[in-house]
Amino acid sequence: MLEERIVRFLLEEAMQSKADFAEVFYENRLVTKISMEDSKMQAAIRGRERGVGLRLYDGLNTIYVYTSDLTEPSLRSLARRAAQALGGGKDYHQPPFVPQELSPYYTVEIFPDRWSMKQKADFLREADEAAREHSDKISQVALFHLDTDQEVLIANSEGLWAQDRRVRTRFGVSSIAQGDGELHTGFASNGASMGLEYYEHYNPNALAKEASRIAVLAAGADYAPSGKMPVIMDNAFGGVLFHEACGHSLEASFISKGTSVFTDKLGEKIASSKVSAYDDGTIPGEWGTTLIDDEGTPTQNNLLIENGILKSYLVDRLHARRMGTHSTGSARRESYRYAPTSRMNNTFIAAGQDSFEEMVAGVEYGLYAKTLGGGSVNPASGDFNFQVSEAYLIENGKITKPLRGAALIGKGSEVLEKIDAVSSDLKLGQGMCGAASGMIPASLGQPQVRISELTVGGRE
Amino acid sequence: MNQRLEVLLEKATKRFDEAEVYFRSGESTSLKVYKGEIEEFSIASTGGVSLRVKKGAKTGVAYSESLEESHLAELIAQAQESLELSEEEEYFFAGAPTYPEVQAQLPEAVEPEQCAERLIGLERSFYSADERIENAYGTAFSQVRSRRALLSSHGFRLEDAGGYSIIQGAPIAKDENGMVSGSGYDIKIHPSELDWEAVFEEALENTLSQLGAKPVTSGKYPLLFTNTAASRLLSGFIGNFVAESVQKGRSLLKGKLGERIASPLIQMVDDPFQPTSLIPVAFDDEGVPVEPLTLIEKGQLVDYLYNLKSAAKDGRASNARGSRGISTSGGTSPHHLYLQPGKTPLEELKQQLGRGLLVTEITGFAGMDAVSGDFSVPIKGFYIEEGSHVHPVNEVLIAGNFYQMLKEVQALGDTLRVGSGSLLCPAMLFSPMQVSGE
Structure with missing residues (x-):
């Protein structure tokens, strides 16, 4: 998380201009994407996306600056460039931050880092079989599992200090059916603002069958009027x-x-x-x-x-x-x-x-x-x-x-x-x-x- | 920064058989004006690093936008976990003795104040050009400068940089029939090369000429696409030329090498050393030296786009079309792909069209099936009779098939439009296709 001291100086630096409002957005997002095609696991990807955006309002006009380099000199120079771009100047002191109090009405049960990639990959293997078993016309199946864990902090010159952690899981299947020298695709996916408990609520095999069903159906269909x-x-x-x-x-x-x-x-x-x-x-x-x-x-x-x-x-x-x-x-x-x-x-x-x-x-x-x-x-x-x-x-x-x-x-x-x-x-x-x-x-x-x-x- | 990447590479090299560190960074500036003021001004600097490793036949990847040492250190463990899962072998380039010499250029820095003044002037000229211009909020400039670096455990280090500057105008005009919008743009490397007057004229013409647009009756019409419209439509199908798609049975071009798949008029070339290419790359994202590549020779399919992985599968050398981003790996894409233009100017093609539709814009891309080649897309354009515009057209859909279009193209225009898509096309005239309207 970005330190309060840094958030404060970003806002103060930004507001020492014509700006009448400034806002800091910080995020740190962990991503896991596992894909399968040809019934083989493709290179699975883990990643970290992280950066800060600073927005200044001058009436109805805005300046937006952002960077992935969160070292102090880089952030200071970014805020200064934003303030300079807007011009003007005034003394400004950031009011104290008031942490936003919200009672979450839904909670994540299984955070993405609780399971190994292997455990997640098992859902792909099973769904791959389900998609192929649907029909012998299915010639190729591509599947993916995606989970993201995004931490955000939003603070502004009015003293707002809001934090949220957004976890999402998504699963998708694309099946190809072959027939009469043509190829037809069927796609099905869904997702939820949930951790890996997603798999208790949704059935990836059903998505796989759905994708194959659509592909096979298209293979035997006439053109639309x-x-x-x-x-x-x-x-x-x-x-x-x-x-x-x-x-x-x-x-x-x-x-x-x-x-x-x-x-x-x-x-x-x-x-x-x-x-x-x-x-x-x-x-x-x-x-x-x-x-x-x-x-x-x-x-x-x-x-x-x-x-x-x-x-x-x-x-x-x-x-x-x-x-x-x-x-x-x-x-x-x-x-x-x-x-x-x-x-x-x-x-x-x-x-x-x-x-x-x-x-x-x-x-x-x-x-x-x-x-x-x-x-x-x-x-x-x-x-x-x-x-x-x-x-x-x-x-x-x-x-x-x-x-x-x-x-x-x-x-x-x-x-x-x-x-x-x-x-x-x-x-x-x-x-x-x-x-x-x-x-x-x-x-x-x-x-x-x-x-x-x-x-x-x-x-x- | 390079020091940290070297440290990461060294650590990874100790643990794995092969390792590659890929770095990409970008700086961008953009301005948008509205009613005489700079409404949006944005400056950004971002970067990230991707680590790819190999042990035995297994490959792992991990990436981070944070270059903090602790986060870079995590990449090794993450790549290890990714590697344990992988079941498809990837290959790392061992290096080349020489690379083509290119003159890549970083765009000149832009003076935001000067640029804002010109944009405000452009916006003003839209309003004063015609009283039916209701709004010009899409008047904008942006510039991107990017760098990439590839560090390999095979000992080579590659680095380059490039970028572009772009201006656009997108006025909205209104009359008793409703609102219409149109746009114009110019893209060059340096801001000083941008043709502001041409953008003004193009955007104004594309907008005003649409006033009074209406559908035509459903039926078959011969279609003439402008170079921009042809590029936008056909660019959606270039994935079929990727060798990996062919190998995985996702492309109908499987088994078609050496066969005639298009009219003899069609010559499809990928050549980043052409003057129309904004970034002349000497190496692909896997470090392989780039050379011009012909995919379709007088209608005959002569090659696919390969990266190292797909090339190994076909037992041949990569043709240097490997691509990756920070968060993606193992991709394949062309560098500067185009259909060789013919010699016929657009006006002459209109004469050849006779009675039909001139398609100037594809207004939605959802109805494109990249695999089957089928498409059903909404368009804007003009109904033409005897080479002359009768009325502007909107609210119609055209339906056809990419592979059929390649075979049935009747004539090609004489110019390409830079920035119109990932497959640049000249204007193209086609035999009748289904149009759905009234």
């Missing part, structure tokens, strides 16, 4: 719809500059009245959960949309200034290499009351998107896209045949209005979200949802 049609999105990772179509566009970094389609829409109806949505950073053990955000604000459960009405944005400290509001505990960053900004934690559409069977029965010709891949959005225009890796054709109210993957596109401001059915079966999925402050763990979710019209990018 193209054009506009009704689409039913499955639950769990189907939440990529809301994440891309709406979530990013509610981030204060876009809202505060008027570069989002949802700017100035608080209190207005932006979605079908069937839609209520949350971003909840407090779900115990969930992949995107943190006790405090990366500015030291406790995370909270933010109601974003209630029965179609926009209730809240996702706000960090800096953009709260521009918007004249307060932080929603949504400041996140990949590491000390990034200044934090407003991001999502665990975002989902709340359970509704429709049944999945009735949703399908109501579609004459459309797509059932069962397994979703990644996506992206342009917050300014609201144009979003995401990938479907497992899909089925719906004809005359029945699911008829599997289809190969395709991308889907739409406009965020329109698609939420087009949600005409929401089931009661809410589930979450876990992924990595990339944006201005780097790649962060984020969960997303929804019950099954039907959209009356989306553009499907098939080849037929």
Whole structure:
């Protein structure tokens, strides 16, 4: 941990400028990544990532400096360069630090260093077998185990002293099926804000079978149709719809500059009245959960949309200034290499009351998107896209045949209005979200949802 | 610093048969302006060390961003644990008598104040160029300078440095139909070489020309990709040329060496000594001397990208495409990969396109399956008839297959765009592909 004396001088040095606020972020992260391919363990990697970021505010402008060299001369020179870059000067004395007191509502049971790499590797071996046993069409399987143990300290010129230790475990499988001279991939992964007790809650063999199932299915499937049609999105990772179509566009970094389609829409109806949505950073053990955000604000459960009405944005400290509001505990960053900004934690559409069977029965010709891949959005225009890796054709109210993957596109401001059915079966999925402050763990979710019209990018 | 790395190498050499210490550090400066002020200014200096060791046929790796002695000492034990687990043999380079002479250049330091002034000027010029410009918050500069060093128990020490400077403009324009965005950029080694005027013009044109964009009717259309759009799309598939992917059955190029996999127009070359390469590297991350490499010769697949491990598996020498980072090891990647341009200017290709789509931007990359080569991606561009723009296009998806595209390319443009991807492509004209829109 960084000594209090050093944190103090960094803040004092930084504040002897035009800065009206300064913040120190320190992290020390231990990483273990074990991968397997060809049924052989690949070089396993252990590592330490460690550094300090110092951020200065001058009104709405910021300076961010960071380094991995934590020797005293290096840190002093860094703080001085930041203060010089901002200019100005004043006498400043750091107020005493008040340690933040929070009662953790979830605890890590087995810290990653309690098991040897060999013990962790055993899960890979077993899952490798499970993936290959699924079908003789499976020609290759790649798997990984990842655990991280991140210690953070956030202290600022207002006297905040917040510490957190975030432990996460993740497991992923990618299977390849061969057929007719083609190769098809299936991928499945999940993760949790847990130590190695993750393996008591999640079954890696089930992920392995899932990856192989998707790959084999694609190998026998026809191309998807193209054009506009009704689409039913499955639950769990189907939440990529809301994440891309709406979530990013509610981030204060876009809202505060008027570069989002949802700017100035608080209190207005932006979605079908069937839609209520949350971003909840407090779900115990969930992949995107943190006790405090990366500015030291406790995370909270933010109601974003209630029965179609926009209730809240996702706000960090800096953009709260521009918007004249307060932080929603949504400041996140990949590491000390990034200044934090407003991001999502665990975002989902709340359970509704429709049944999945009735949703399908109501579609004459459309797509059932069962397994979703990644996506992206342009917050300014609201144009979003995401990938479907497992899909089925719906004809005359029945699911008829599997289809190969395709991308889907739409406009965020329109698609939420087009949600005409929401089931009661809410589930979450876990992924990595990339944006201005780097790649962060984020969960997303929804019950099954039907959209009356989306553009499907098939080849037929 | 070097002293500590030497000590680490010495300790590791005593304990293992072979050892390598890889060091990488970087310094970066970036500025972003918003409404006449420097909104974000960032300075960084980072570094890290990765230790790779071998005993018998087993390899171990460990890394640290902290160079404190106690943390470096931990690397030995961590690498040992990693080594015990490994089941795939890796190989260490024994050294080479000579390396190509290159003139790697570190970018000139940037004066933040001067740079800020120019950025603010660029932002202002967007606002004054057209009243429909609503916002120009993506006006930014950044510079990266990096160093790498490789110390080997085989006795050799290699070191180099390089970097680049980049400016970008990304204005947002608004009219009664909504907001559109577009961007322009320039990337050079030195900040003094950057063409600010060209970035202004490109960003403005790419943004304003999108106003009024609409989908086309679904169907098959011949497609013409600009060099930037072609690079962005095709770069997603270069992993298929990596020998390790081929060996592990992850690439459809398995068993295709010597076969025709592309149109005779296609010449794919990886050559970091070309003037378009920003960093002319003399050695790869495993210390092997680099030479230009041809992968596709007149449509015929003639080589894969090898590192030492995959080369040993095929019983041949590495062609020096080994790559690693601080936290990754055993990778393979090209140095400066491109498709040799043809002779046809873009305007002439538009004439050849006739009625079809000019694709100027790929706006999302999720729908790309690198292994099967299938893609379904959203694009922006223009609907063209008789070589002329009819209307801008958005909210459409194009779907196709990488391998098919290589075979079916009709004509190539005459220029490459530096910084547009890991496979630089000229403009490319294709026979009809599926477009999903209205």
